[in-house]
Amino acid sequence: xxxxxxxxxxxxxxxPKDKLETGAATVRDLVEELRGLEERYExxxxxxxxxxxxxxxxxxxxxxPLAGAREVAFFPPMTGG
Amino acid sequence: xxxxxxxxxxxxxxxxxxxxARQKGMxxxxxxxGIVRDLGEGDLQAMQIEHYPGMTEKAISKIADEALTRWxxxxxxxxxxxxxLQAEDLIMMVATSSPHRVEAFEAAEFLMDYLKSRAPFWxxxxxxxxxxxxxxxxxxxxxxSRW
Numbered sequence: 001x002x003x004x005x006x007x008x009x010x011x012x013x014x015x016p017k018d019k020l021e022t023g024a025a026t027v028r029d030l031v032e033e034l035r036g037l038e039e040r041y042e043x044x045x046x047x048x049x050x051x052x053x054x055x056x057x058x059x060x061x062x063x064x065p066l067a068g069a070r071e072v073a074f075f076p077p078m079t080g081g
Numbered sequence: 082x083x084x085x086x087x088x089x090x091x092x093x094x095x096x097x098x099x100x101x102a103r104q105k106g107m108x109x110x111x112x113x114x115g116i117v118r119d120l121g122e123g124d125l126q127a128m129q130i131e132h133y134p135g136m137t138e139k140a141i142s143k144i145a146d147e148a149l150t151r152w153x154x155x156x157x158x159x160x161x162x163x164x165x166l167q168a169e170d171l172i173m174m175v176a177t178s179s180p181h182r183v184e185a186f187e188a189a190e191f192l193m194d195y196l197k198s199r200a201p202f203w204x205x206x207x208x209x210x211x212x213x214x215x216x217x218x219x220x221x222x223x224x225x226s227r228w
Contacts, residue, residue, distance in 0.1 A: 007131055007203035008214050057136035073133060077217035080202030081115055081193055
């Protein structure tokens with residue numbers, strides 16, 4: 001599964017993308033797995049209220065299931081326009 | 082529907098004219114233009130705009146589809162830039178057409194409200210004090226509730 005990071009999430013983690021094998025059932029489970037990797041992931045995922053998530057490029061929430069998902073992205077609230 | 086996410090600058094007059102020229106039977110065209118604003122006294126060195134390639138176009142198309150179902154519109158144009166911009170650069174534009182002005186105005190406002198907080202763009206301001214990500218405002222999220 002591709003895991004993408006944008007804006008300050010990317011900066012905190014230090015790179016834009018991870019490729020990983022995961023058995024995580026939901027986005028929340030995936031976040032727990034990532035938090036366990038290294039301290040910078042813990043720093044990036046410290047406050048889930050400050051984050052948004054997209055599964056296969058559709059905005060969703062942290063309880064979304066990951067079965068069949070190919071791409072998950074984490075980022076702060078958007079500021080376009 | 083014409084959705085463009087691009088690094089290059091666009092010509093507002095040419096885009097607005099071309100959009101208006103291809104509307105048949107429409108009585109109103111509304112355009113909105115977003116401009117990079119310098120919040121201090123000329124201390125904005127750059128505005129960096131990051132986006133999520135692939136999702137950005139999909140998210141904007143979804144918002145535009147929603148507008149087309151809500152209002153009687155002829156067409157929608159959205160251009161949004163990414164990359165490094167300077168103060169006073171044009172950052173984006175939205176155009177809508179409709180037989181009557183009220184629907185064109187409302188649809189343009191709806192598109193702007195949703196683009197601000199549902200299209201995956203992030204802005205970073207670079208000033209002499211450093212570079213900071215622009216935080217999303219609660220008002221922007223609240224603005225969605227009126228639709």
